[in-house]
Amino acid sequence: MRQPSNPVELEVDMLRIGEFSRLSQVTIKTLRYYDDMGLLKPAHIDRFTGYRYYTVEQLPRIHRIIALKELGLSLEQIASLVNDNLSPEQIRELLRLQQAEIRQRIQEDQARLSQVEFRLRMIEMEAQMPDIEVIVRPVPPLRALTLRTSISQEDPTANLLVLQGEIEQAMAQHHIRFASPLTEIHYSDEFQIDYQDVEIVIPVDGEQTKDVPLATAGILRLKTVPGLPMAATYIHRGDYLRQLPDVLPLLQHWIVDNGYKLCGTHRVIHHRGAFEHAEYADWIMEYQHEIAFLD
Amino acid sequence: MRQPSNPVELEVDMLRIGEFSRLSQVTIKTLRYYDDMGLLKPAHIDRFTGYRYYTVEQLPRIHRIIALKELGLSLEQIASLVNDNLSPEQIRELLRLQQAEIRQRIQEDQARLSQVEFRLRMIEMEAQMPDIEVIVRPVPPLRALTLRTSISQEDPTANLLVLQGEIEQAMAQHHIRFASPLTEIHYSDEFQIDYQDVEIVIPVDGEQTKDVPLATAGILRLKTVPGLPMAATYIHRGDYLRQLPDVLPLLQHWIVDNGYKLCGTHRVIHHRGAFEHAEYADWIMEYQHEIAFLD
């Protein structure tokens, strides 16, 4: 019936790509793509016409590929599963990895859902979008000189201003510069009345400080400040003293409203503050609060 | 201090892209991309150097963009949110759409998770991947000539074979051809002993049949067979009579094992069967069972 280039190879029933596509419910484009990727080579390719010929025996393989694709695996992962026959242990490993990724995505989507619902509630109430824009992201660890101290609640910047001269002097002496803005880590929660337990963090370049003996850093201690796996961050510009008492509760409120729970410490990053000699009203402060998923 | 191309425009403090990137925690690449997309144009661009200059007043805007991005909205959607100030109703609509999409994704991911867990259990038990490859997908509606009848359970194909001649004759008479393979829809569940309530579906091209009066179709009725929003499908090759009793329970078992629930009817598609005059052992049958998410 057909005019195959090599009759011997084609005597069993070979399917052209269209028929195989109909049987397997996979588009022709996709089959060609899988051929290129090495995921599913046709049983035979006519040397002269380039026509791809498949067999029904290849149906289970394409079905397996499609089923694995539905698990969310990449074609590359699927290729290693169906081509280089892996040990059961390697397969388990791959699946467990995928399991973790899916769980992660579900959690993120649930948080996203809470945030969309929060915005919908906001619109219902005030007929506009909310005006505090909070971003959830991880915070990387920092190499830094730090100083843990207590500062009075009444005028939180007073102690910092006293320390400022001292810090600037020490830094000039050792030719150390800020690698990123100064950060405060607040260890005590907001309800503590008199004092806040605060760590002043001066991020430094690892290269600059490796030859400065710890002792000469005086009151400052060189350490690696751990990152935060997930933090709600809000950047505020304006009068630091006036806004401080309002901003943090606002942020904390956002966190619980958007389906997260508060945990750990919070941080304030001085993007533009005393060390840049800016006016209070021009300060730019970033508030970070560590959070976690609810469940 | 600086050498701006137009001093008047630059007397307020302008930030170069690097500093704005540091303040906003958005990479330079992304800022340039948003400029190109029209999401966030720099406050000023130097005509001679092409340098982008931003202001701190643009910080809230970029933060809003990032926050919206976290909801999973596309940049295009975000652009319409922040540029063409939409009515609250339009914003609500957009958010509700997004809400539905996220909910959908969560359900799909949970199903995916069940399937990964199923495969992990399989591997634990038999140290290999399962050998029944089930694919979940929607089934489109069909334009078809149908015939609903009861067939005996003892020899399910017998009635079909009796009908076959009649059907082929009617189709030849009206010059109608299969637009896709013959399908059976099984309305009775598997525990009904004596008879199966089955609809024989002959998919036809809408163009071919629109001038064939319904009456002339004889025992066949022209209708649109509804699609299935979600079906578990399994394609089996082999002896139809021998395998039939085994395959359907296998599929149903897979469905409950993988975190779905059975619902509605099941269908059998004859990709290669009696009408193609194939041997029983060469038949290719696709089993489809309608399913739904658990919750």
Place this chain on the structure above:
DNA sequence: GCTTGACTCTCCCGTTAAGGGAGGCCGCAT
């Protein structure tokens, strides 16, 4: 005034998993 190093610019390519279309062969029916 010159150099150095950090910063910025545009342009181009790569990523995933295909889909769309152009232009050209192949095979079969009339």
Place this chain on the structure above:
DNA sequence: ATGCGGCCTCCCTTAACGGGAGAGTCAAGC
């Protein structure tokens, strides 16, 4: 002989950037 489907390869497109090349710019140090 002429359609017609079917099939081929090649190229472009998607979303949201990241990486890197090669060239121009800025501020400071000598």
